Amino acid sequence: MESSQIFTSxxxxxxxxxxxSGIKKVYAIGMQGLYDELEGVGLSVIKSTQHNELASxxxxxxTFQDLPFDTEVNCVCVGIDLNFNYYKxxxxxxxxxxxxxxxxxCLYYGRGEKNANLWSNCQSCGKNN
Numbered sequence: 001m002e003s004s005q006i007f008t009s010x011x012x013x014x015x016x017x018x019x020x021s022g023i024k025k026v027y028a029i030g031m032q033g034l035y036d037e038l039e040g041v042g043l044s045v046i047k048s049t050q051h052n053e054l055a056s057x058x059x060x061x062x063t064f065q066d067l068p069f070d071t072e073v074n075c076v077c078v079g080i081d082l083n084f085n086y087y088k089x090x091x092x093x094x095x096x097x098x099x100x101x102x103x104x105x106c107l108y109y110g111r112g113e114k115n116a117n118l119w120s121n122c123q124s125c126g127k128n129n
Contacts, residue, residue, distance in 0.1 A: 009079060010037040010038075010106055011037050013034070013077055013079070014034075014038045014040065014041045015041065016104060017043065017077060017102070017104055018041040018042065020102060022074065023043065023075045023102065024072070024074060025043070025044040025045075025046065025073050025074060026038050026043050026044070026045050026074075026077050027070070027076045027091065027092055027095050028045050028046065028048060028077045028078075028079070029076070029081050029088050030048065030077070030078065030079030030080060031049075031082070033079075034079045034106065035047050038077065046070055048083075048088050049083070051085070051087050051088050051091060055083070055085035059086055059087065059090060064090055067090055069091055069095055069098070070095070071099060073095040073099055074099055075102045075103075075104065076101050076102070076103050077104045078092070078103075079106035080106075
């Protein structure tokens with residue numbers, strides 16, 4: 001197999017999202033490679049790295065209800081984020097719930113697969129339509 005035949009999940013997710021009707025702004029929970037791929041197809045990206053330092057923010061019902069979020073985000077894309085925190089989960093859930101944003105997971109480890117517990121389970125952030 002040649003390197004030109006290998007595609008990252010970020011590359012594939014960015015191509016998928018760019019094909020969805022009306023998607024302009026993405027909240028991306030991930031790392032630089034994912035951000036680069038999303039921006040590379042012309043999407044506006046809110047990078048979850050801006051929320052890295054908010055991991056210690058106490059979250060209760062009042063804090064959650066008052067949490068500021070971008071009302072123009074119409075897609076949440078989740079990949080590997082070594083600094084994943086509860087604030088990012090809450091921000092993403094507000095975008096999904098309040099903005100009816102699409103949800104795309106770049107990575108999935110099913111039950112019983114090797115290293116399944118290594119990363120957070122992406123579908124826990126999803127919304128059933």
